[in-house]
Amino acid sequence: MGSEFAYNFVFKVVLVGETGVGKTNLLSRFTKNQFTLDSRATIGVEFSTKTTQLGEASIRAQIWDTAGLERYRAITSAYYRGAVGALVVYDITKKPTYECVERWLSELFDHAHPHVVVMLVGNKTDLESDRCVATEEARQYAEKKALLFVETSALESTNVEVAFNSVLSEIHRRLG
Numbered sequence: 001m002g003s004e005f006a007y008n009f010v011f012k013v014v015l016v017g018e019t020g021v022g023k024t025n026l027l028s029r030f031t032k033n034q035f036t037l038d039s040r041a042t043i044g045v046e047f048s049t050k051t052t053q054l055g056e057a058s059i060r061a062q063i064w065d066t067a068g069l070e071r072y073r074a075i076t077s078a079y080y081r082g083a084v085g086a087l088v089v090y091d092i093t094k095k096p097t098y099e100c101v102e103r104w105l106s107e108l109f110d111h112a113h114p115h116v117v118v119m120l121v122g123n124k125t126d127l128e129s130d131r132c133v134a135t136e137e138a139r140q141y142a143e144k145k146a147l148l149f150v151e152t153s154a155l156e157s158t159n160v161e162v163a164f165n166s167v168l169s170e171i172h173r174r175l176g
């Protein structure tokens with residue numbers, strides 16, 4: 001069996017949330033174990049893939065990043081089409097990015113797979129002294145909306161694997 005076929009499932013997962021919350025760095029931390037302090041220069045949808053082993057199943061995650069398009073409200077239905085998982089990301093030090101979560105959720109539910117697995121992700125926990133969104137508030141909101149929830153730091157590599165792998169295993173549980 002060729003290595004490109006050495007997986008049982010391909011799951012499309014999308015990253016959404018306001019610009020600057022850390023979506024690109026969460027993705028590069030998960031797929032390449034890389035972090036960058038620079039803002040990216042290019043605009044355009046891109047995706048990265050990573051294969052992970054979940055029990056007996058080999059899961060290929062195809063993770064899509066908005067690559068700056070969210071700035072222009074230019075995310076199209078093609079971005080969400082077929083997505084079975086989503087990470088809705090906010091920055092724990094920027095309240096407005098948390099307040100926008102509701103809007104991202106409704107856009108997501110309008111376009112994605114009806115059983116899309118959604119995780120609310122509060123990123124940048126390394127900046128604890130600048131925190132503006134309480135963990136408990138976000139946890140309760142996630143519970144009310146039936147979302148998975150985790151806080152991460154792409155910079156310190158905290159909970160990044162946990163975030164992606166929880167979404168993938170929940171998708172596998174529901175659809176696999």
Ligand code: GDP
Nearest residue numbers: 019020021022023024025036037124153154155
């Ligand atoms: P995106 O616009 O949502 O894709 O966000 P980026 O991944 O481009 O990150 C925006 C900025 O936040 C960059 O300067 C990153 O270096 C920074 N950043 C991303 N994740 C973290 C984190 O966990 N902690 C800190 N302190 N900065 C982060």
